[in-house]
Amino acid sequence: MTFVLVVDDDPAILRTLTINLRARDYEVETAGDGRSALQIVDERMPDVVLLDLGLPDLDGVDVLTRLRGFTEVPVIVVSARSEPDDKVEALDLGADDFITKPFSIEELLARIRVVSRRNAVDEPALVVLAGDLRLDVTESRATRGDQTIHLTPIEWKIVETLARRRGRLVRQAELLHAVWGSGYERQTNYLRVHLASIRRKLEPDPSRPTLFLTEPGIGHRLAASDAAR
Structure with missing residues (x-):
């Protein structure tokens, strides 16, 4: 949208x-x-x-x-x-x-x-770098060192939406609409489940995320980091 x-x-x-x-x-x-x-x-x-x-x-x-x-x-x-x-x-x-x-x-x-x-x-290609993690958003490819990390299509939509506005807050309703479409703006449980999975795969310590951040009841952001375009 x-x-x-x-x-x-x-x-x-x-x-x-x-x-x-x-x-x-x-x-x-x-x-x-x-x-x-x-x-x-x-x-x-x-x-x-x-x-x-x-x-x-x-x-x-x-x-x-x-x-x-x-x-x-x-x-x-x-x-x-x-x-x-x-x-x-x-x-x-x-x-x-x-x-x-x-x-x-x-x-x-x-x-x-x-x-x-x-x-x-x-719109240019976007690659987000965070330590040894490389997120090639354009090509939907995630790697840590030599290891490839598999994300589902839904997870990539969430990552891309946040990456395109990295460092900035994306409100829950906006993120839900961007990923699932109209009519899903109140399904915050969807984000909770998928972001937990994304953190397990991409965060060094999923219990203490430093990359995919949540402002409870408001929205989510991808922490500002190095990027190659």
Whole structure:
């Protein structure tokens, strides 16, 4: 499921976009100001950001500049500003697209699909290294030294979801949806069972995990570690 962060100070726009995106099976989170948006991105990296420029605290241009300081997440500027200079500035600062208010939902959805496809095509291979453990996420291959470690397809889906956002918290409902699909967001026992198996296979001491960490009742994270891309 594609995770979209909508950043706008207009409650009506947040509500409209949330309803329309969720109806098309997008996961949506909203922020009414720039600082909240940056915090959300820091905690849960979205797949696409829809960013208004006229925010009450930080200007959207400032938010875009800060985002580009640490992430290449696709950003579509959604703004009432229609002057060419505004568009050029946003695009020069790293925005992937610019759409002017008012806009049609279908056009916005098409632009989200385009930047999502572009990001998926450009997504690099990922190898996570932790001591003598090597997790080749792209090739679904785990080794410790010369020993190959077998993970099931479900276990690899969990590992990949966490590895793509390593160091960041992935909430339980998000992880369940990513691995099992819609309708499983409350089945936390599934995660408990499979993460216990993953730890037995990959952690030096499964009873004291240092790689696959849990924040009880909130979510899970893969501890930040060396990675080769």
